[in-house]
Amino acid sequence: MDFSLSEEGKALRDTAKQFTEKEIIPVAAEYDRNGTFPHDVYKKAHKVGLMNFAIPDKYGGIGLTVLNATVVIEELARGCAGITTSLLANDMANYPIILFGTDEQKERILTEYTKELIYGSFSLTEPEAGSDVVGIKTAVKKDGDYYIISGEKCFTTNANYSKYITVFATMDRSMGHKGICCFVVPKNSEGVTVGKKEDKMGQRASDTASVKFTDVKVSKNNLIGGEGNGFKVAMATLDHSRPNVAIAAVGIARAAMEHSIAYSLERKQFGQPIAQFQAIQFMLANMAIEIESARLLTLKAAWLLDQKVRCTKESSFAKCFAADVAMRATTDAVQIFGGYGYSKEYPVEKLMRDAKLMQIYEGTAQVQRLVIAREILNS
Ligand SMILES: Cc1cc2nc3c(=O)[nH]c(=O)nc-3n(C[C@H](O)[C@H](O)[C@H](O)COP(=O)(O)OP(=O)(O)OC[C@H]3O[C@@H](n4cnc5c(N)ncnc54)[C@H](O)[C@@H]3O)c2cc1C
Known part of the structure; x- marks a missing residue:
């Protein structure tokens, strides 16, 4: 394995570092408080190449390898996970096109994302089908050169702002996973309505809403990867x-660790900085060990993806472990801050609220373990 970065990757990581300090950290608390969409931040991010990491250079993207994108994303999320989630939703919406789209689809859709600031959504989850993806009810039927989609999705990131929604629907529920199709639907299509915006515990800068599809007519040119x-x-x-x-x-x-280190060196109790207490030191040491471990697991998954090696297990290792690490580190950060940690005046309670989502979306902590168990039992 080789985790060294390209010159371009190093440069973009440095850009991301500066961008986070200058454009994200100063506004993160305000977006969290108001739950408004950070369009102004994305305008600037798009301009400096900090969006749409997955789009190949052939379609105007920066063509970063997954490994190089990984180090860039860490910098952004250090500033605000909510802002990062909506920024990454474009990649999520576009991966189906990048991985399975035709040249025509890539040229037509991906280049739009790189030319101007537009948002995309990936819409899979439904009110009665979250972890149970195959249980989706959103239906699709063929009608000449078109498909007609009807159904309801929930928890769709960026739904209020996206231009395109990558949506999953079933031709026939009795076919199970073999009946599911993927489409890119322009959100201004007749019959698409965005519903309730979620008032969330954390990652409040990120937009999350339900979407209803009522007899939405979609061209067969927007079917991704075949029926x-x-x-x-x-x-x-x-x-x-x-x-x-x-x-x-x-x-x-x-x-969480950086805030905890700074605070524990500064806060005095019993006549000495709390960083002198072994109980605090052990929490900090655990954070450091686990962060390094989670990063290494993630870099390995990223490297495997770059080698085009199937890495379902390694992706789930990384997602599952890192999400748990974020939850533990932020919970301990609140502990290290004591009563002040529980106050919105200090930054760590936001981190704890933001961290919780990492154990829920894109497959819960339990679903990751199911995936891993399936992979190791069948290998
Ligand atoms: C802020 C936010 C943003 C999101 N963004 C998107 C998005 O952009 N696109 C999208 O499609 N979805 C999105 N989601 C949806 C997210 O992926 C789902 O919430 C998640 O997959 C869990 O589904 P669920 O909420 O229906 O929970 P459920 O599936 O009902 O799970 C409830 C509980 O049961 C557990 N459970 C379920 N099945 C099993 C099992 N077989 N074994 C053991 N435990 C099990 C779960 O782990 C969980 O603890 C988002 C969610 C949130 C909160």
Whole structure:
């Protein structure tokens, strides 16, 4: 394994570091408080190449390897995981096209993302089908050169702002995963309505809403990967996106550790900085060990993806472990801050709220373990 970065990757990591200090950290608390969408931040991010990491250079993207994108994402998430989630939603929406789209689809859709600032959504989850992806009810039927989609999705990131929604629907529920198809639907299509925006515990800068599809007519040119391949498209997308979630979790955990170190050196009790107490030192040491471990697991998954090696297990290792690390590190950070940690005046309670989502979306902590168990039992 080779985790060294390209010159371009190093440069973009440094850009991301500066961008986070200058454009994300100063506004993160305000977006969290108001729950508004950080469009202004994305305008600037798009301008400096900090969006759409997965789009190949052939379509105007930066063509970063997954490994190089990983270190960039860690920097952004260190500043605000909510802002990073909506920024990464474009990659999630586009992975199906990048991995399974035709040249025509790539040229037509991906180049739009690189030319101007637009948002995308990946819409799989439904009110009655979250972990149970094959249980989706959103239906699709063929009608000449078109498909007609009807159904309801929930928890769709960026739904209020996206131009395109990558949506999954079933031709026939009795066919199970073989009936699922993937489409890219322009959100201004007749019959698409965005519903309730979620008022979330954390990652409040990120937009999350339900979407209803009422007899939405979609051209056959927007079917991605062929009829009945939607489940495969969704799973391959998740293999690619889970390392992004993992490294965002590392970014949160790192922020928690940095705040904890600074605070424990400054806060005095019993006449000495609390960093002198072994109980505090052990929490800090555990953070450092786990952050490094989570980062290494993520880099390995990213490297495997770059080698085009199937890495379902390694992606889930990274996502599962890093999410748990973020939760532990942020919970301990609140502990290290004592009563002040529980106050919104200090940054660590936001980190704890933001971290929780990492154990839920893109496959819960339990689903990751199911995936890993399936992989190790069948190998
Ligand atoms: C802020 C946010 C953003 C999101 N963004 C998107 C998005 O952009 N696109 C999208 O498609 N989805 C998105 N999601 C949805 C997310 O992926 C789902 O919430 C998640 O997959 C879990 O589904 P669920 O909420 O229906 O929970 P459920 O599947 O109902 O799970 C409830 C509980 O049961 C457990 N459980 C379920 N099945 C099993 C099992 N077989 N064994 C053991 N335990 C099990 C789960 O782990 C969980 O603890 C988002 C969610 C949130 C909160």
